[in-house]
Amino acid sequence: MRVGLIAGDPGHPVLAAAAELLMRQGHEVAAVPPAGPVVDLADVYLLKARTPQALALARELERRGAPVVNSAAATELCQDRVRTADLARAAGLPFAETAVVGLIGELADPAYPFVVKSRRSRRDDLVARVDGPDRLRELAGRWPEEPVVTQPFVPGTGWDQKLWVVDGQVFAARRQSELATSTGKSGRAEDWEPSAERAALALRVGEVFGLDVYGVDLLDGPAEPVIVDVNAFPGVRGRAGAPEALAALALRVGASGVGVSCGAASRVAARQGARQG
Numbered sequence: 001m002r003v004g005l006i007a008g009d010p011g012h013p014v015l016a017a018a019a020e021l022l023m024r025q026g027h028e029v030a031a032v033p034p035a036g037p038v039v040d041l042a043d044v045y046l047l048k049a050r051t052p053q054a055l056a057l058a059r060e061l062e063r064r065g066a067p068v069v070n071s072a073a074a075t076e077l078c079q080d081r082v083r084t085a086d087l088a089r090a091a092g093l094p095f096a097e098t099a100v101v102g103l104i105g106e107l108a109d110p111a112y113p114f115v116v117k118s119r120r121s122r123r124d125d126l127v128a129r130v131d132g133p134d135r136l137r138e139l140a141g142r143w144p145e146e147p148v149v150t151q152p153f154v155p156g157t158g159w160d161q162k163l164w165v166v167d168g169q170v171f172a173a174r175r176q177s178e179l180a181t182s183t184g185k186s187g188r189a190e191d192w193e194p195s196a197e198r199a200a201l202a203l204r205v206g207e208v209f210g211l212d213v214y215g216v217d218l219l220d221g222p223a224e225p226v227i228v229d230v231n232a233f234p235g236v237r238g239r240a241g242a243p244e245a246l247a248a249l250a251l252r253v254g255a256s257g258v259g260v261s262c263g264a265a266s267r268v269a270a271r272q273g274a275r276q277g
Contacts, residue, residue, distance in 0.1 A: 001022075001027045001028070001043045001044070001250075001251060001254045001255070002027070002028045002029075002030070002042040002043050002044075002254075003019075003022055003027060003028065003029045003030070003042055003043065003044055003045075003046065003250050003254065004029075004030055004031075004032040004038070004042035004044070004045040004046070005019065005029065005030070005031050005032060005045075005046050005048065006032045006034055006045055006046065006047045006048060006049050006054050006057060006058060006068075007031065007032075007034070007046075007048035007049050008034060008048075008049045008051070008054075009048075010031035012048065012235065013235070013237055013238075014235060014236045014237065014242055014243055014246060015046070015048060015246075017243035018046075018243040018244075018246040018247040018250070020243075021243055021244060021247040022247050022250065022251070025247075027251070028042075030042065032045065032057070034049040034051055034053045034054035034057060035053045035057070036053075036056075036057040036060070037057075038057070038060075038061060041061065041064060041065070041066045042066065042254075043066075043067075043254035043255075043257075044066070044067050044068075044069065044250050044253045044254035045058065045061055045066060045067070045068045045069070046068075046069055046213075046233075046246070046250060047068050047069065047070055047071075047072070047075055047232075047233060048233050050075055050079060050122065050232065050233075055072050055075060055076050058071070058072035058075070059072040065257075067253050067254065067256075067257055069212050069213060069249065069250070069253055070210070070211050070212055070213055070214065070232050070233055071210060073210070074209055074210040074211050074232060075232040075233070077209065078121065078209065078211070078214070078230050078231060078232040079120050079121050079122065079232075080119065080120065080121075081098060081117060081118075081119055081120070081121055081149050081229075082098060082100050082119060082149060084098075084121075084209075084229075084230050085097075085098035085149075087208065087209065088205070088208065088227060088230070091204075091208040093201070093204065093205065093208060093227060094201075094225050094226055094227055095226075095227045095228075096151045096152065096154070096219075096226050096227065096228045097151060097152055098149050098150070098151050099149060099150045099151075100119070100149055101116075101147075101148045101149060101150055102147060102148075103144070103145065103146065103147060103148070104116060104126075104136075104139055104140045104143055104144075104146060104148045105140040105144060107136065107150070110130070110136070110150065111152075112130060112131055112132050113129055113130060113131045113132075113153040114129075114130055114150050114151065114152055114153050115127070115128070115129055115130070115150065115151045115152070115153050115179065116128055116130055116139065116148050116149070116150050117148060117149055117150075117151065118143075118146055118147070118148060118149075119147040119148055119149050120147070121229065121231065126139070126143050126146055126148065127178055127179070128179070129153055129179045151228065153179075154219055154221065154226060155221060155222075156177070156219045156220050156221025156222075156224075157220045157221050158176060158177055158220075159174045159175065159176055159177055159220040160174065160175050160176075160177045160217050160218065160219065160220055160228075161174055161192065161194065161198065161217070161218035161219070161220050161224070161225075162174065162175050162189075162215065162216075162217060162218075163194055163198065163199070163202040163215065163216045163217075163218065164214070164215045164216075164234060164236045164239060164242070165202050165203065165205075165206055165211075165213070165214055165215075165216070166212075166213050166236065166242055166245035166246050166249060167212055167213070167245050167246070167248065167249035167252075168203065168206075169241065169242075169245045170194065170199045170202050170203065171236060171239035171241070171242055172192050172193065172194045172198075172199075173189045173190065173191060173192050173238075173239070174189065174190050174191075174192040174220060175188070175189040175190075176188050176189070177220075189238075197225075198218070198225065201216070201218075201225060201227075202216045205227070205230055209230060209232075211230075211232055212249060212253075213232070213233045213234075213236075213246065213249070214230060214231060214232050214233065214234065215229075215230070215231040215234035215236070216229075216230055216231075217229040217230075217231070
């Protein structure tokens with residue numbers, strides 16, 4: 001079987017480990033530059049990159065009949081925090097209330113503290129707690145042209161519950177929240193076993209969003225469960241069994257020619273298009 005990796009970094013740990021497993025079994029694994037083009041189709045593609053070029057390539061591969069995990073539609077949806085929140089809340093998921101702002105400098109008389117995030121989810125995007133006007137002015141100066149959304153700040157333990165799902169298998173950890181560190185980056189992590197209810201919630205997210213490989217971020221604290229982010233094809237670093245699950249998913253989807261959640265992804269895109277129309 002031929003497996004294509006659409007990734008800015010094919011050496012990413014989980015991709016590299018899954019690729020090694022597949023090649024040991026005699027399968028062909030090839031990195032596919034996100035900008036393309038692709039002449040000979042592989043049996044299945046894993047879409048790790050989320051750039052506009054990578055999404056355009058994934059859509060073209062799907063048009064030509066190749067299964068892509070996750071689909072281009074589901075991946076693109078998760079990049080928009082407004083669409084993500086709208087779909088989650090419409091499906092009854094406990095997603096944090098998310099308000100569209102426009103540019104950060106356009107915020108008027110906000111209720112402090114609150115959380116501000118880039119509307120478009122991506123690496124090194126804006127995620128910050130705002131405790132007062134000084135902090136707001138600082139962020140506006142650093143991100144003057146950044147479209148943003150806001151979420152209420154919900155007190156917690158200073159940790160996030162991180163759940164990752166690969167083909168229905170749930171992996172988890174608790175990680176120090178980026179909102180609790182001076183650098184704005186998430187800190188140390190520790191092993192954590194989610195309850196059956198948390199695992200079921202994570203699996204439900206995949207059904208709603210049409211995702212096969214994804215992450216769900218939950219607040220850790222008295223207000224839980226509150227979902228604050230859904231990410232398509234996250235890193236899943238350091239989780240034993242994740243590369244094996246990813247390799248098995250690639251083989252199964254490649255053999256069937258249909259992504260596990262392709263139907264769900266199509267319904268997601270249709271619902272979102274109807275709302276926007």
